[in-house]
Amino acid sequence: MHPLHPSMTVEEAVAYFSPGRAEVQEVYSEANEFIGYLTIESISLAMQRGELTRPIREFVVPEVSLHDQEHHASSQSQLHAFFQSPICRIIFNSLYDGVYITDGMGITLFINQAYQRITGISEDEVKGVHMDLLIKQGIISVSASLETIRTKRPVTLIQTIRNGRKIIVSATPVLSSSKEILYVISSVRDITELIRLKHELDSQKLWRQTLQKDAQFPNDLGLENVVIGPATHSLFQLAEKVAKTDAKVLLQGETGVGKSMIAKFIHSRSARSGEIFMELNCAAIPGHLVEAELFGYEPGSFTGALKSGKVGILESAHRGTLFLDEIGDLPLELQVKLLKVVEENQFMRVGSTEIRHVDVRIITATHRDLATLVREGLFREDLYYRLNIVTFDVPPLRQRKEEIVPLLETYLGKFNEKYKENKTMTLECYEWLTNYQWPGNIRELANLVERLIVTTYHDSIDVGDLPSFIQQVFPLSEPASLKEAVARLERSMIAKAIHSHGTTRAAAEALGISQSAIVQKMKKLQMRVENESNE
Numbered sequence: 001m002h003p004l005h006p007s008m009t010v011e012e013a014v015a016y017f018s019p020g021r022a023e024v025q026e027v028y029s030e031a032n033e034f035i036g037y038l039t040i041e042s043i044s045l046a047m048q049r050g051e052l053t054r055p056i057r058e059f060v061v062p063e064v065s066l067h068d069q070e071h072h073a074s075s076q077s078q079l080h081a082f083f084q085s086p087i088c089r090i091i092f093n094s095l096y097d098g099v100y101i102t103d104g105m106g107i108t109l110f111i112n113q114a115y116q117r118i119t120g121i122s123e124d125e126v127k128g129v130h131m132d133l134l135i136k137q138g139i140i141s142v143s144a145s146l147e148t149i150r151t152k153r154p155v156t157l158i159q160t161i162r163n164g165r166k167i168i169v170s171a172t173p174v175l176s177s178s179k180e181i182l183y184v185i186s187s188v189r190d191i192t193e194l195i196r197l198k199h200e201l202d203s204q205k206l207w208r209q210t211l212q213k214d215a216q217f218p219n220d221l222g223l224e225n226v227v228i229g230p231a232t233h234s235l236f237q238l239a240e241k242v243a244k245t246d247a248k249v250l251l252q253g254e255t256g257v258g259k260s261m262i263a264k265f266i267h268s269r270s271a272r273s274g275e276i277f278m279e280l281n282c283a284a285i286p287g288h289l290v291e292a293e294l295f296g297y298e299p300g301s302f303t304g305a306l307k308s309g310k311v312g313i314l315e316s317a318h319r320g321t322l323f324l325d326e327i328g329d330l331p332l333e334l335q336v337k338l339l340k341v342v343e344e345n346q347f348m349r350v351g352s353t354e355i356r357h358v359d360v361r362i363i364t365a366t367h368r369d370l371a372t373l374v375r376e377g378l379f380r381e382d383l384y385y386r387l388n389i390v391t392f393d394v395p396p397l398r399q400r401k402e403e404i405v406p407l408l409e410t411y412l413g414k415f416n417e418k419y420k421e422n423k424t425m426t427l428e429c430y431e432w433l434t435n436y437q438w439p440g441n442i443r444e445l446a447n448l449v450e451r452l453i454v455t456t457y458h459d460s461i462d463v464g465d466l467p468s469f470i471q472q473v474f475p476l477s478e479p480a481s482l483k484e485a486v487a488r489l490e491r492s493m494i495a496k497a498i499h500s501h502g503t504t505r506a507a508a509e510a511l512g513i514s515q516s517a518i519v520q521k522m523k524k525l526q527m528r529v530e531n532e533s534n535e
């Protein structure tokens with residue numbers, strides 16, 4: 001190391017005082033003339049005042065007493081000796097939390113094993129190194145020790161380690177009798193676990209809010225555990241309002257979003273709730289049978305008809321509510337008949353000329369865009385306007401993500417009860433399922449939960465238990481670290497290979513690794529490994 005010269009900054013000079021080096025350093029000018037002394041005491045003071053970029057000439061003293069040098073040297077070296085002592089190591093290494101100790105200037109003296117475990121930083125990398133340099137090298141984002149040295153107060157802050165992990169650091173100064181900072185002891189805790197707990201708390205909070213909202217709609221739907229989130233709350237409010245009238249309601253939305261559930265809700269909140277709720281899915285039966293099902297028929301009116309004739313769903317729903325699902329699939333010729341019902345409450349059974357009267361509230365639903373069908377001439381415009389007094393656009397599940405966790409919990413509870421199980425889901429699993437697109441919406445979600453409860457062998461359902469088409473979808477959230485990103489990719493590739501090849505042996509071959517390597521990886525990635533020994 002070159003000798004200290006007066007234009008050097010405090011920051012640059014700190015390295016000259018690392019543990020084991022002299023406590024007093026001589027300072028020489030560029031022309032190699034002796035200027036004076038820089039003591040560890042004066043540079044500590046400068047650090048504590050945050051004067052890192054000031055030239056050291058401001059802190060140089062012309063002389064130092066021998067007593068000062070000896071006194072300081074002995075207290076400092078006692079301190080260093082303590083941190084090197086086996087008993088100190090044993091004590092600090094027995095702690096679960098990480099410990100980081102610097103001297104009064106911010107030079108690292110000691111880190112315990114827990115710190116190394118939590119951060120992946122080794123003692124060799126940091127010992128004798130100033131905290132400022134560790135920040136510059138990107139090993140840590142901020143330093144609680146330096147903050148403590150600057151403010152002379154305990155400081156707690158969140159620090160990001162170079163591997164992306166976040167830790168919470170609480171630094172406490174240890175002061176001499178003259179209020180000089182001798183060293184800073186920091187306790188360090190991994191907050192990944194705290195973040196996980198926060199996630200759990202957030203989801204529970206939302207769950208509670210949902211339950212509270214449910215309480216506003218006491219569940220007399222005949223359906224248990226209805227999840228109403230922020231995106232659907234206003235729909236249920238509107239449903240309750242229109243339920244008090246006989247206004248025609250058209251429910252639009254993808255399959256499985258809950259259209260028929262809202263229809264039932266409207267019925268249950270209407271003056272007709274004591275009467276029957278009838279449902280006909282116009283797409284589920286062939287067009288020519290829809291007419292007979294809906295309007296009924298007279299004896300012998302067509303081949304295959306019952307001899308006694310049949311009362312149609314429309315007539316059966318008299319005084320009640322008729323829910324016509326997939327109304328967009330109703331054949332054009334029947335649309336005219338339905339228009340007559342809607343406009344005049346009149347209809348005729350198939351094979352009859354007798355006009356019958358019926359008092360029915362009609363609610364319709366479709367996953368198709370009726371306005372487009374009208375433009376294409378596939379749906380009657382007059383009927384469209386008659387049915388569409390109040391439109392409900394029920395959003396797909398991917399647009400109401402905040403309902404996914406409560407729905408998963410609802411269905412876990414429901415199917416645990418049904419199958420006498422007590423299974424839970426890991427937070428990572430919740431995260432993946434929240435990011436999944438759910439093309440089949442709530443129906444698909446309920447089916448998946450039931451399948452997972454029935455097919456998994458362990459109590460905690462994890463990402464590895466999910467079907468491969470879900471595992472191939474990366475969560476949208478950014479992975480916290482390179483390690484996590486790699487784990488996700490490995491998990492996805494392994495799941496895909498097992499799905500297409502059936503066994504771990506064949507999947508391993510396809511991926512170019514050994515069977516034991518794939519099994520080991522799957523265990524590490526917490527994926528379900530079945531029968532690997534029997535393959």
Ligand SMILES: Nc1ncnc2c1ncn2[C@@H]1O[C@H](COP(=O)(O)OP(=O)(O)OP(=O)(O)O)[C@@H](O)[C@H]1O
Pocket residue numbers: 223225226227228253254255256257258259260261262325367407410442443446
């Ligand atoms: N808010 C909700 N909370 C809990 N479960 C729900 C909710 N909405 C719908 N479900 C459930 O999701 C499944 C599908 O709902 P529903 O049959 O009402 O959907 P849909 O939109 O009418 O579907 P489709 O158009 O295919 O007939 C049902 O099992 C229903 O009980």
